Amino acid sequence: MKQYIQLLKMGCFTREDVAKITGNIRTADSVLYSYKKKGVIVSIRRNLYAVISLETNQPVCTPYQIASSISPDSYVSHHSAFEYHGMANQVFSRIYVSSSTKFNDFEFDGKHYTRVLSKTNEGIKKIGKIRVTDIERTIVDSIKDFTKIGGLEELLRCLLMVTYASENKLIKYLNIYDNQFLWQKAGYILSYYPNMKLSENFFETCKINSKKSMRYLYKELKYENPVFSNEWGLYIPNDIMRLLDEGGESLV
Numbered sequence: 001m002k003q004y005i006q007l008l009k010m011g012c013f014t015r016e017d018v019a020k021i022t023g024n025i026r027t028a029d030s031v032l033y034s035y036k037k038k039g040v041i042v043s044i045r046r047n048l049y050a051v052i053s054l055e056t057n058q059p060v061c062t063p064y065q066i067a068s069s070i071s072p073d074s075y076v077s078h079h080s081a082f083e084y085h086g087m088a089n090q091v092f093s094r095i096y097v098s099s100s101t102k103f104n105d106f107e108f109d110g111k112h113y114t115r116v117l118s119k120t121n122e123g124i125k126k127i128g129k130i131r132v133t134d135i136e137r138t139i140v141d142s143i144k145d146f147t148k149i150g151g152l153e154e155l156l157r158c159l160l161m162v163t164y165a166s167e168n169k170l171i172k173y174l175n176i177y178d179n180q181f182l183w184q185k186a187g188y189i190l191s192y193y194p195n196m197k198l199s200e201n202f203f204e205t206c207k208i209n210s211k212k213s214m215r216y217l218y219k220e221l222k223y224e225n226p227v228f229s230n231e232w233g234l235y236i237p238n239d240i241m242r243l244l245d246e247g248g249e250s251l252v
Helices: 004-010 015-022 025-038 063-069 078-084 135-144 152-160 167-177 180-190 200-210 219-223
Strands: 041-045 048-051 094-099 106-108 111-117 124-127 130-133 227-229 234-236
Touching (some): 004 015, 004 048, 015 025, 041 106, 063 111, 078 094, 078 135, 078 152, 135 152, 152 180, 167 180, 180 234, 219 234
Parallel strands (some): 094 111
Antiparallel strands (some): 106 111
């Protein structure tokens, strides 16, 4: 198994990666067939493989490395990025993968990999073999999509763990998305987090870009007896300050 050590260093690899080692695609196919039969590699999805450790009999690559290997531009995002940075309240079985390249969602080794359409390549960090959004991009993405990914309560809990955020980066990513409602949501939600050390200028910038629009923080609020925030032009939960009480932590 002379190629095993080289593949072990990769962790995740494609048929083309093996061909670079063997020198041609036919030999690569032979290696893949042989190694799969021996149980030293396993198929993750079409044309993506993981090496199996001879010591643990488990895949050597992490879910984050798998997410970063699905397509040439795929990266870990949203709640999964909070998890990677150690700022998630819960660890989900679902891995959120942003990519401009289409791929079908799939399951591997107890994790469900879900594609989110990538709209910008700004704010992506390369850490070893892993591509992941930085904290500020993770915050903006998670606020933008909290009704689809994670929910409001989990978002609020994740934000409690952020000790600092660069307001320049937050503004940069908010400008890229160029969405009035996102400016509105970001300003309102982040106003509860002095731990991030955001200045009044940040919140004024959010208000200016909100352009005095009036919206519900999320659609279901229409049926939940909301209150109206004049400051942010948002209908909000009347108990948002107590959303985290069940977990033993207050939002303030």
